[in-house]
Amino acid sequence: MTHGQARRVAEQIVAGAPAGWTGAVLDSTAGQGGVSVAGSYAVPGATAWAHAVPSLFGELTAVAQAVRAERGWERTSLEFAVRPSGEFTMVAFHDAVTSLRGRDGGFEAVLDPDARLPEPGDDQPGSTAAPAGDADLAAARFRAYLERRAAILGRREPLPPPAPSIAEAERRIGLPLPADLRALYEIADGDAIDYSPGYLLAGNTWLSAETAAAIHEDQRQPVWHGWELGWDWVVFDADPPETVRRCGGHPGWIPFGSGEDGNYLAVDLAPARNGRPGQVIRVGRDYDQGPEYVAESVTALLGLYLEQLDKGDHEIHDGHLYLQEPVSRFGPERVVGEIPDQIPPRLQALHVNDAASPVDLAPLRAAPDLRLLHLNRCATADLGPVRDLPVNSLRATLTGDADLAPLRGHRDLTALDLASAAPVSIAPLRDVPNLYGLDLSGADVADPHVLADLPGLRYLALTAAQWTAVLDAGQAPPALAAACLAGEETTLEQALAWAARLGLDTGDAIRITGTVG
Numbered sequence: 425m426t427h428g429q430a431r432r433v434a435e436q437i438v439a440g441a442p443a444g445w446t447g448a449v450l451d452s453t454a455g456q457g458g459v460s461v462a463g464s465y466a467v468p469g470a471t472a473w474a475h476a477v478p479s480l481f482g483e484l485t486a487v488a489q490a491v492r493a494e495r496g497w498e499r500t501s502l503e504f505a506v507r508p509s510g511e512f513t514m515v516a517f518h519d520a521v522t523s524l525r526g527r528d529g530g531f532e533a534v535l536d537p538d539a540r541l542p543e544p545g546d547d548q549p550g551s552t553a554a555p556a557g558d559a560d561l562a563a564a565r566f567r568a569y570l571e572r573r574a575a576i577l578g579r580r581e582p583l584p585p586p587a588p589s590i591a592e593a594e595r596r597i598g599l600p601l602p603a604d605l606r607a608l609y610e611i612a613d614g615d616a617i618d619y620s621p622g623y624l625l626a627g628n629t630w631l632s633a634e635t636a637a638a639i640h641e642d643q644r645q646p647v648w649h650g651w652e653l654g655w656d657w658v659v660f661d662a663d664p665p666e667t668v669r670r671c672g673g674h675p676g677w678i679p680f681g682s683g684e685d686g687n688y689l690a691v692d693l694a695p696a697r698n699g700r701p702g703q704v705i706r707v708g709r710d711y712d713q714g715p716e717y718v719a720e721s722v723t724a725l726l727g728l729y730l731e732q733l734d735k736g737d738h739e740i741h742d743g744h745l746y747l748q749e750p751v752s753r754f755g756p757e758r759v760v761g762e763i764p765d766q767i768p769p770r771l772q773a774l775h776v777n778d779a780a781s782p783v784d785l786a787p788l789r790a791a792p793d794l795r796l797l798h799l800n801r802c803a804t805a806d807l808g809p810v811r812d813l814p815v816n817s818l819r820a821t822l823t824g825d826a827d828l829a830p831l832r833g834h835r836d837l838t839a840l841d842l843a844s845a846a847p848v849s850i851a852p853l854r855d856v857p858n859l860y861g862l863d864l865s866g867a868d869v870a871d872p873h874v875l876a877d878l879p880g881l882r883y884l885a886l887t888a889a890q891w892t893a894v895l896d897a898g899q900a901p902p903a904l905a906a907a908c909l910a911g912e913e914t915t916l917e918q919a920l921a922w923a924a925r926l927g928l929d930t931g932d933a934i935r936i937t938g939t940v941g
Contacts, residue, residue: 426490426516427936433483433504434512435940440478441465441508448506450477451523451916454488455499462526463504472912491516491934503916510941515916516934521923524652529912530865530885531919532652535928539882539905540648541838541860544659544816545669551695555702557604557721565726566608569624572733573745581622583612584632593633597640597678602691602702604722605680609633621684626729626747628681628689639679639688646672647712651906655861655883656817656839658796660714660756660772665793667699668692672712677705680722687711691722714756756795767791776802782823785809795836803845807831821845821866828852842867850874864890865910873899885910888922895925 437448442465450463461484465475484502491500499519506512520537524530574580587593587609594600601609614632615622621629631639648654662668676694686709691702699717704725706716719725729747732738737748756772762779767787773796776783782805788794789809797810798819805823807830815834819841822828826844831837832852837859842848843866850869853859854877862878863885872894875884881901885908886894894900909922920930 426487426494426934427938429483429487429490430504430512430514430936431938431940433480433487433514434506434510434938436478436480436483437504437506437512438508438510438940442467442475444468445475445508447508448477448504449525449915450480450502450504450506451525452484452502453499453519453522454484454502455492455497455519457499459484459488460526462523487514487516495932495934501916505915510939512938512940514934514936515920516936517916517920517930517932520928521916521919521930523916523919524908525912527652528910530908530910530914531916531922532906532908533919533923533926533928534651534906535923535926536905541654541657541882543646543669543671543674544838545671545674545696548666548669549697551697551699551701553695553700555602555604555721556700557602557702557723559603559607562604562721562723562726563607563611565723565730566611569726569729569733572730573624576733576738577740577743577745581615581624582617583615583622584617585613586610587613587633590633593637596637599676599678599693601678602693602722604702605691608722623744623746625681625689625725626732626749628683631680631682636678636680639682640677643673643677643679643688643707644675646674649712651883652908655906656819656841656863658713658773658817658839660795661793662696662705662715662717663757663770664698664717665770666696667703667717668705668715669694669696670714672714673707677707677715679707683708685709689718690715758796763787772796774798775800778802781821782806782826788813798841803843810834817841822848831856844868853878863908863910865908873897875899875901879903883907887911888914888918891922891925900926 445465445467448465453460459481461479463477464473467475488500497518501517501519501522503515520534522532590609615624615630624630659670677690677692679688679690681689688708690705690707692705693701700720702721704718732747739746757768757770758773760775767790770793771791772793775798777800779802781803783802786809794813796817797815803821803823805826811830814836817839821843824846829852832855834856837856839861841863847868847870849871851874861883865885865887876899878901882905887910909919920933924930
């Protein structure tokens with residue numbers, strides 16, 4: 425059955441071919457989660473990717489379904505190579521090896537599917553402060569809030585009865601609710617009537633206690649973006665700093681309000697050292713690079729709502745009253761372009777694009793909160809200014825006389841993407857204790873044997889030639905969880921041989937050949 429499905433893909437590639445083509449390659453990762461397609465026809469005189477292969481989503485889904493029935497793979501990596509003669513080959517393997525063609529190029533191999541990188545907030549000192557919320561004041565403010573809304577609308581907004589079992593919700597969550605939020609649930613179980621939300625929380629609907637517990641179960645762990653994105657992912661600090669842990673998710677964050685867009689208001693029961701237990705934060709889909717601080721408690725949040733009503737900061741649509749919610753930051757203070765003359769006071773992310781080289785990084789000494797520094801299509805001669813900055817993710821091209829010595833002993837650096845115009849020693853990386861991810865595919869590495877001395881490294885990207893040298897010498901880092909074979913020209917067959925050398929069992933790959941007429 426798989427052979428017939430593969431033949432149909434090859435037939436469509438031939439049918440869609442441009443004049444003068446000499447071959448075509450299609451890469452796909454297909455399964456129940458969707459289908460990706462990349463690849464192109466080779467045409468003499470045409471630039472690479474001038475003729476993209478057709479997006480055969482239905483046909484590739486059928487192949488993946490047939491493979492799943494045969495092998496049980498939930499997602500399958502596929503590569504088709506087709507010639508004008510109609511000859512084709514298909515190679516299939518489960519998604520432990522996936523193509524990056526159409527993105528950065530190359531292949532990724534996942535050696536330990538359960539491995540995850542630590543969240544920076546896990547090691548942050550916690551708060552010793554007392555909660556700022558007050559149950560009686562919160563209840564009084566909530567009733568006053570409802571009264572003022574009723575006066576503006578000319579009617580009272582219906583609410584459900586009190587939560588039937590707050591204790592059961594707390595049992596499911598594994599933590600007691602803050603006293604001020606608990607007091608509100610003793611008045612009403614959220615704001616929805618017959619599944620129709622009331623949007624009492626400034627554009628957010630107040631969740632029932634049961635729904636809050638269910639969402640907490642789903643959201644309590646950070647979303648893992650996979651190694652392609654996750655190896656150099658940065659979680660930024662909230663504003664004010666050190667109030668919220670730098671995590672993409674945490675069991676101590678309990679959603680109680682929903683924007684119905686994948687984002688939530690939550691109470692934080694595990695604040696960082698400058699926070700308060702029970703503080704209100706924003707978390708969810710748009711906050712995976714770091715939560716947003718909102719208020720020191722639910723009590724304080726209700727005080728802000730009352731102030732907005734007093735100022736007239738509200739609108740009425742379709743019989744609903746909406747407070748004018750402050751614009752969310754959706755990420756840290758960042759700059760894209762050149763290094764500005766005036767460094768923003770809380771700059772955390774800087775992407776320097778196409779600047780004149782060498783780029784002088786000295787002005788960045790005025791950015792004590794900088795967590796991400798990416799030099800894109802430009803180079804620097806001196807990484808010295810990075811030495812005392814809390815940079816987690818660094819992307820840099822070094823000029824001929826630059827070196828990595830300033831990074832020696834850097835405790836915050838977790839990911840380095842390095843390129844170089846001349847041979848560079850990576851020996852200083854032995855003394856970067858928390859380096860988890862490394863991309864050397866653009867660098868001329870003078871001493872690749874140092875890689876064997878990096879026991880904490882979990883992700884490594886190299887070119888085919890670099891990998892061959894490292895593996896032939898037995899110098900691969902000992903604890904890799906994922907790896908990247910960089911370069912556009914590699915085939916899936918070659919990637920499987922590389923992954924096997926890294927210790928991945930690739931013996932059950934599927935190979936099909938045939939001819940379409």
